[in-house]
Amino acid sequence: xxxxxxxxxxxxxxxxxxxxxxxLIAATEGLALDTVVTSNPERQxxxxxxxxxxxxxxTAEELFDRADALDLVVVASPNKTHVPLATxxxxxxxPVVVDKPVAGTAAEAxxxxxxxxxxxxxxxxxxNRRWDNDxxxxxxxxxxGELGDAWRFESRFERWRxxxxxxxxESGDPAEIxxxxxxxxxxxxxxxxxxxxxxxxxxxxxxxxxxxxxTDDDTFIALTHASGVRSHLYVSATAAQLGPRFRVLGSRAxxxxxxxxxxxxxxxxxxxxxxxxxWGAEDQSLWGRIGSGESPLTGGGTPVPTLPGDYPAYxxxxxxxxxxxxxxPVTALEAAAALDVLEAARRSARDKVTVTL
Numbered sequence: 001x002x003x004x005x006x007x008x009x010x011x012x013x014x015x016x017x018x019x020x021x022x023x024l025i026a027a028t029e030g031l032a033l034d035t036v037v038t039s040n041p042e043r044q045x046x047x048x049x050x051x052x053x054x055x056x057x058x059t060a061e062e063l064f065d066r067a068d069a070l071d072l073v074v075v076a077s078p079n080k081t082h083v084p085l086a087t088x089x090x091x092x093x094x095p096v097v098v099d100k101p102v103a104g105t106a107a108e109a110x111x112x113x114x115x116x117x118x119x120x121x122x123x124x125x126x127x128n129r130r131w132d133n134d135x136x137x138x139x140x141x142x143x144x145g146e147l148g149d150a151w152r153f154e155s156r157f158e159r160w161r162x163x164x165x166x167x168x169x170e171s172g173d174p175a176e177i178x179x180x181x182x183x184x185x186x187x188x189x190x191x192x193x194x195x196x197x198x199x200x201x202x203x204x205x206x207x208x209x210x211x212x213x214x215t216d217d218d219t220f221i222a223l224t225h226a227s228g229v230r231s232h233l234y235v236s237a238t239a240a241q242l243g244p245r246f247r248v249l250g251s252r253a254x255x256x257x258x259x260x261x262x263x264x265x266x267x268x269x270x271x272x273x274x275x276x277x278x279w280g281a282e283d284q285s286l287w288g289r290i291g292s293g294e295s296p297l298t299g300g301g302t303p304v305p306t307l308p309g310d311y312p313a314y315x316x317x318x319x320x321x322x323x324x325x326x327x328x329p330v331t332a333l334e335a336a337a338a339l340d341v342l343e344a345a346r347r348s349a350r351d352k353v354t355v356t357l
Contacts, residue, residue, distance in 0.1 A: 005032035012077035013038040027273040028315040067092040079177035095122035109336035125335040132261035133309035148252025158239035172214030179215035184235035192231040204345035257288030280309035
């Protein structure tokens with residue numbers, strides 16, 4: 001028999017809620033999008049158009065008043081609301097998924113993790129970039145020893161947005177937890193920790209480049225891992241020429257990959273997992289190359305087929321975890337470890353020092 005789908009309440013229907021969470025929840029076997037919380041009339045109309053059977057709520061309090069009718073809450077609202085809303089959901093007896101960053105500080109993340117453990121509830125963090133096509137491919141290459149011993153990991157999440165767009169993500173108010181360090185930085189730091197383990201030293205440079213910008217829009221982070229690997233991580237909204245997404249150098253070979261995983265663009269355009277046969281696949285022209293002694297841009301190395309990206313795997317794992325048949329795909333303690341690094345990076349950039357963890 002097929003298990004009754006878990007009923008999901010989604011708080012927030014902006015970019016994160018409408019582009020990522022709602023479509024992925026709806027596409028996951030064993031999950032059903034039950035309620036969307038947004039007070040914005042246009043977003044309510046959008047949610048109703050995309051999911052005609054969904055219940056709409058204007059406030060999170062309305063959702064928590066119906067806690068007995070739900071099995072999981074997803075917090076996809078602005079960063080500053082993550083901790084209070086996740087806390088309220090856990091106290092209402094509901095498992096929770098929180099978009100990254102789970103909190104503004106590692107201490108807050110660990111407090112949330114302790115509350116979830118005390119209540120015996122799932123608390124998972126949406127780190128979807130662990131299921132990017134290039135990241136899955138790189139993990140396979142490292143696991144199979146194709147690069148030898150990894151020495152240096154270069155990761156870039158760069159954009160060309162010379163004019164600030166405004167909104168809370170670009171606010172200079174520290175309470176908003178905006179800026180690229182905590183936005184795109186949450187992704188690249190998490191990936192580095194998954195690949196190469198704990199960090200012992202952090203050095204960072206953050207800049208505000210664009211006229212009118214209020215918070216960091218061009219940031220570099222250098223990590224020294226306990227394993228000896230060095231990670232050089234770049235996040236920028238001011239990159240007029242985009243560098244490789246990954247450049248990984250090892251004792252045997254290097255791997256260079258350009259281009260961003262296609263899943264976000266597909267979701268933005270309205271494509272949905274399960275409706276296309278080749279979800280997450282990319283054109284062969286974008287495959288990375290592995291080799292030594294030459295540049296991939298002059299034909300060096302051998303093309304490596306990119307594994308398909310698989311964002312749906314995250315929510316499939318969440319469904320299993322809620323049912324007790326699988327592990328939490330991204331724990332709050334893992335997110336706290338990434339926040340330790342982000343906090344150290346902020347201090348490093350501010351005080352112009354290298355921070356030891």
